[in-house]
Amino acid sequence: MSDFMVPTSASTPLRPNLPSRVLLGLIRWQERRKKRLPKKGAGQNSSAQGQGGAQAQAQPVATLPEQQHFLKILRKAMDTPSFPQRLSALPLRRVVRVQVPGATGPLAARLYIPHGRVRGAVLYLHGGGFVHCGLNSHHGICCRLARASGAAVLLPDYALAPENPFPAAVEDSRAALVWLAGASARHWGGQVAVAGDSAGGNLAAVLAQNGRAGLCPNPALQLLYYPSLYGRNNLPSQSTYEDGYFLSRRSMEWYAAQYIQREEDWTHPHFVPGHTADLGGLAPAVIVTAACDPMRDEGQAYASALKRAGVPVLYRCYPGTLHAFLNFYALMPHGKAALRLGGRALRKAFAASA
Secondary structure, X not given: OOOOOOOOOOOOOOOOOHHHHHHHHHHHHHHHHHHHOOOOXXXXXXXXXXXXXXXXXXXXXXXXXXXXXXXXXHHHHHOOOOOOHHHHHOOOOEEEEEEEEOOOOEEEEEEEEOOOOOOOEEEEEOOOOOOOOOOOOOHHHHHHHHHHHOOEEEEEOXXXXXXXXXXXXXXXXXXXXXXXXXXXXXXXXXXXXXXXXXXXXXXXXXXXXXXXXXXXXXXXXXXXXXXXXXXXXXXXXXXXXXXXOOOOHHHHHHHHHHHOOOHHHHHOOOOOHHHOOOOOOOOXXXXXXXXEOOOHHHHHHHHHHHHHOOOOEEEEEEEEEEOOHHHHOOOOHHHHHHHXXXXXXXXXXXXXXX
């Protein structure tokens, strides 16, 4: 176990900021509207109506056909961009559709190339509870991060659970990082970094630890947005923001149960990187959390543990924000600010290692 300390967390929930309250209001309106509509079957009745609805309604269903139908609708809803993709890509030199090696075969991916001199490359791993989201949902995020960092950004479509349970996502991400390091050596100076949000933050943290162990390229920086790091730990923010703040505790448990299907894997360091015994020597970290998020304390606890291990850490918690606020950057100023923060940190890391 790492030097784990439970953060001090207020038991009274903080008030979401105005953009977050608007989003929550829309989610509640959608839920009320769905209740008034005729039922069309279990799969459709559990389906998501946009980003918030999927987070709030995700729950297991009884049979395999129903689950397949539910996942199809959920993934279609959650892989929807929050801003027009062509407009997002305008500030970049180009966005290239590529295939990169995965653990068991090629993965679809997008490579984001900014204008000017490109220095370094970033592997960005999308969130979505290891179950959904993909190249469309995180397109705008990667466009902004590439522009802010001046680095190439690779977004791979790694294998999703429950069809591909742990450790499939880890193995795909590691293979993609190896490919990206080779591309960076040929074109962008050789340096790489890892980044991700939520479940993708988990994968990025795991790769940073794998890099230190020599299992993959060692990143110059790990950029973790509201990451999931401690598995079943009952941290205070999980109770404080248990329900009604976009991501519910029930949804968190469901996502984890889709990804982790063997009891022994719940404590595996490739799922719970926060419990790694020795965190010394890891890549410098930037960790961003949302104030009104059941996962908030996970990022705070990991930032503190890394600091105690001597790892340089920049920790920032954005007030009034909800989980997944990066996906709504078009409407949430803190989302833009968090991406600029990450971009500046990446520029500095790549410049220092040049």
